[in-house]
Amino acid sequence: xxxxxxxxxxxxxxxxxxxxxxxxxxxxxxxxxxxxxxxxxxxxxxxxxxxxxxxxxxxxxxxxxxxxxxxxxxxxxxxxxxxxxxxxxxxxxxxxxxxxxxxxxxxxxxxxxxxxxxxxxxxxxxxxxxxxxxxxxxxxxxxxxxxxxxxxxxxxxxxxxxxxxxxxxxxxxxxxxxxxxxxxxxxxxxxxxxxxxxxxxxxxxxxxxxxxxxxxxxxxxxxxxxxxxxxxxxxxxxxxxxxxxxxxxxxxxxxxxxxxxxxxxxxxxxxxxxxxxxxxxxxxxxxxxxxxxxxxxxxxxxxxxxxxxxxxxxxxxxxxxxxxxxxxxxxxxxxxxxxxxxxxxxxxxxxxxxxxxxxxxxxxxxxxxxxxxxxxxxxxxxxxxxxxxxxxxxxxxxxxxxxxxxxxxxxxxxxxxxxxxxxxxxxxxxxxxxxxxxxxxxxxxxxxxxxxxxxxxxx
Amino acid sequence: xxxxxxxxxxxxxxxxxxxxxxxxxxxxxxxxxxxxxxxxxxxxxxxxxxxxxxxxxxxxxxxxxxxxxxxxxxxxxxxxxxxxxxxxxxxx
Numbered sequence: 429x430x431x432x433x434x435x436x437x438x439x440x441x442x443x444x445x446x447x448x449x450x451x452x453x454x455x456x457x458x459x460x461x462x463x464x465x466x467x468x469x470x471x472x473x474x475x476x477x478x479x480x481x482x483x484x485x486x487x488x489x490x491x492x493x494x495x496x497x498x499x500x501x502x503x504x505x506x507x508x509x510x511x512x513x514x515x516x517x518x519x520x521x522x523x524x525x526x527x528x529x530x531x532x533x534x535x536x537x538x539x540x541x542x543x544x545x546x547x548x549x550x551x552x553x554x555x556x557x558x559x560x561x562x563x564x565x566x567x568x569x570x571x572x573x574x575x576x577x578x579x580x581x582x583x584x585x586x587x588x589x590x591x592x593x594x595x596x597x598x599x600x601x602x603x604x605x606x607x608x609x610x611x612x613x614x615x616x617x618x619x620x621x622x623x624x625x626x627x628x629x630x631x632x633x634x635x636x637x638x639x640x641x642x643x644x645x646x647x648x649x650x651x652x653x654x655x656x657x658x659x660x661x662x663x664x665x666x667x668x669x670x671x672x673x674x675x676x677x678x679x680x681x682x683x684x685x686x687x688x689x690x691x692x693x694x695x696x697x698x699x700x701x702x703x704x705x706x707x708x709x710x711x712x713x714x715x716x717x718x719x720x721x722x723x724x725x726x727x728x729x730x731x732x733x734x735x736x737x738x739x740x741x742x743x744x745x746x747x748x749x750x751x752x753x754x755x756x757x758x759x760x761x762x763x764x765x766x767x768x769x770x771x772x773x774x775x776x777x778x779x780x781x782x783x784x785x786x787x788x789x790x791x792x793x794x795x796x797x798x799x800x801x802x803x804x805x806x807x808x809x810x811x812x813x814x815x816x817x818x819x820x821x822x823x824x825x826x827x828x829x830x831x832x833x834x835x836x837x838x839x840x841x842x843x844x845x846x847x848x849x850x851x852x853x854x855x856x857x858x859x860x861x862x863x864x865x866x867x868x869x870x871x872x873x874x875x876x877x878x879x880x881x882x883x884x885x886x887x
Numbered sequence: 888x889x890x891x892x893x894x895x896x897x898x899x900x901x902x903x904x905x906x907x908x909x910x911x912x913x914x915x916x917x918x919x920x921x922x923x924x925x926x927x928x929x930x931x932x933x934x935x936x937x938x939x940x941x942x943x944x945x946x947x948x949x950x951x952x953x954x955x956x957x958x959x960x961x962x963x964x965x966x967x968x969x970x971x972x973x974x975x976x977x978x979x
Contacts, residue, residue, distance in 0.1 A: 547894040557890060566895055575893045600957075603897040612895045643955030694895040876953040 429519060430480055430497055431457045433512045444507070451479065451525045471526035472539045478521040482506070496521035533578035541577050543584075543591045544608055548577075561616075566694055568686065568714055572616035583611040586621030587628060588887050595628055596635035598696035599642035600703040605631065609695050610687070616694075617687035617715075622665050623680055625885050626743060627687040630655045630717070633745040633883040634688065640878045644747045644871060645698045650710045651871040654748035654788065655685055655717035656855055658731035659741030661885060662719035669721035671859035673790075674712075674751050674866070685715030710750040718857060724793055725856035726800030733806060733854070734882040741885035746788050746853060747878035748868040756795070757863040762802040765795060766809060769865060770816035774846055776869040780824040780834040782844040786851040786870035786880070789813075792858035795865045810852055817846035848873060853880060910972065914943035919970035923954040928976050935974065944972075 437446045438460040448462040449470050456462065465471055474483070478495035484505045485491065494501035497519040503511045526535060551560045557574045561567055573579065584591055584607065591608040598605040607628065614627050634641045634653045644651055657667055668678035676682065692698040700709065722729050722738070731742040754772045759765035769789065777785045791799070799809055821839040828834055835844065851873060858864070871877055910916055918939050920932045936946045949966055951958045954977075966973055 544893060547898050548891050549894050551890045551892060553889050557892075561892070574890065575895055576890065577893060580893050601897060601899070603899065608893075609895065609897075612893050616895060637956075640955060642957065643953075646955065690895070695897045697897065872955065877955055 429515065430512075433502065433515070434480075435459055436511070437506060437508070440508075468526045468531070468535055469539065471524055472535050476524045477527050479524050480521055481524070533582055536581040537577045540581065544577060544580060545592060545606075546580075546608060546612060565699075566616065566690075568689060568693065570714070572690070573618055575612045575615040579615045580608070580612050583615050583619065583621050583624055584608070586624035587611075589628070596632045598631070598635050598692060599698065600645060601695075601697035603695055603697070605635070605691070605695055610691055613690040613694055614683075614687040617690050618679065618683040619687050620665075620679070620683075623684050623687070625887060626657060626661075626665070626680075626684050626741075627691075629883045629885040630684065630688045630743045630745060631691050633743055633881040634692070636881050638879040639745055639747065639881045641692060641696070641698070642703075644878055645692070645704045647871060648705050648707045649871055650706050650708045650749050651747045652710065652713040652716060653685075653688060654712065654746045654868055655688065656730055656744045656746065656788070657684075657717065657719045657742075658722065658729045658736070658738075658744070659885070660739060661741035663723075667719035669719040669857045673718045673721075673857045673859070674716070681717050681719070682715050685712075685717030688717075689713065689715060712748075712750050716748070720855045721793065721857045724796070724860075726796045726804075727806040727809075727854070727856060730853060730855045731882055734880075736882065736884065742882055743885060744853075744880055744882040746786070746868070746880045747871040748788055749870075751790070751866040751868045754865045754867060755863070756865075759798065759863075762799050762804045762809070763812070765798050766812045767816060769867075770813050772867055773813065773852070774817060774819075776846075776867065778833055780828070780831060782819050782824065782835065782846050783848050783851075784872055786847065786853065786873045788853045788855065788868040788870070790855045790857050790866040790868065792862060792864050792866070793856070793860050794863045796856050806854055810854060813852055814845060814847065814849075819844050819846055912943075913939060913972065915945075916971040917945045917947060917969060919947050919949055919966045919973040921958070921966065921973060921975040922948070922950040923958075923975065923977055924951050925954045925977055932974075932976050935976070 434448060434457045448460050449465040450456050450462045451465050451468060451471055454462060454464040481493055481495045482502060482505050483490055483493040492505055494505055499512050499517045503509055551557055558571050561572050589607045593607050594604045595607060596605045610628055610631055611624060614624055633639060665680050667680045698704055720729050729738055730744055732738050736742050754769055756765055756768040759768055773787055776787045821842040821844060824834045825837055825840050826832060826834040920936060922928045922932055939946050947970060949962060
């Protein structure tokens, strides 16, 4: 449609040079000397999203542009007052080939691939991609997606951070961790680009001195990072906070947690049998990540309880073991139910070991409703649980009740709390049917072990 | 067709270090005993200190703040500069 306009501008371009680039047919428009941009380099580097795009350049700098055909704008950009009088006032343009979904990944590698610094590894024609990655020791025992340049570039589109920005020092090898390396492992884990900011935040959270990823790896106990996600972004990326919340089936939950673990394995060097000395480990060391059900919750969220606004996207990491179920199908008032929860919390790691281990209590919706109906807020439930979990020294000293394990004799007359202040973390998640909750026991807490860490998710 | 992937690792060669030759005798040497601060490690090290002193070694004792984290760099440096030999002990 704009052919006559372009022909006129080319013809009258004496004082003001006029240059035409074409993306597909260099002979178009007829009678105009156009520059061949079939490799789309010019289009890519000038962020052309629509054709035609008209740009006014002075002294090598772009001053203004217009896209499609808007007569008034073409007149203003070119300074030709009667331009296109024979045409309608407005027509939208077409999508530029440089943003064609079928081409964009290849173009990104071709023109922006130099942003990637990692060593390139060629996989031979006769090698199977998947087997080659297993053979190099880069997987967690399950197949991974081969991290090609185009996939890693696409993944990097999920964050505004630069690929070479160092976002953490990752244990156990204490390696400077770039966004590019996280993105590469996120590709392998099966993430979508929109998950990447969550992976970065979770990796940053576990790579703190407070969380102590080195110790979480090195311990013989069966713990790994449990990642609890909060904020409206959990719903935007389709995380699961409901049915089968700790289980299989949700891509975001599974691959965010897996990307964190692959990053620690591949970049940090934390591999089982080497620095990872767990006696039993647990399946959640492949991935243990879920969203809190905030919409249906009787309480403020876990992240809110740790000082963040409810509209902030955040991850909390907790060094935890596998979840186990608390069954109470009969309690209809909050005291009864809370007593059941307390009795089960008592057994975390060992019923005779107080104070050393924290716990994450995930209350299911049907249990949550009992507290909601009675208007028990988060603080009231936690205080009640603590009040039920005061242990008499005589019951838990070494040898008491026929069990060697326990606290030293000197505590015989003391009353010891099962959990330290703040040692019970409370979240709300799970399917809508089932009068159950879940307990995730922790590892050694405090400066000698691990403290939970909450981190805001960036963009 | 060959395919190309990006290396997902830290791309660092493992640092291989030459071990110092073992001394023929500990007589007159300074032996550092590093307690990683796991329970009862001190009992084991007390016994070692006694035995080492009997054979003429000078013993210096050190302790990590927690067994769950690597020894602080200052502590490692102190041991490296003041001892000829180090024994790191774990007991549980």
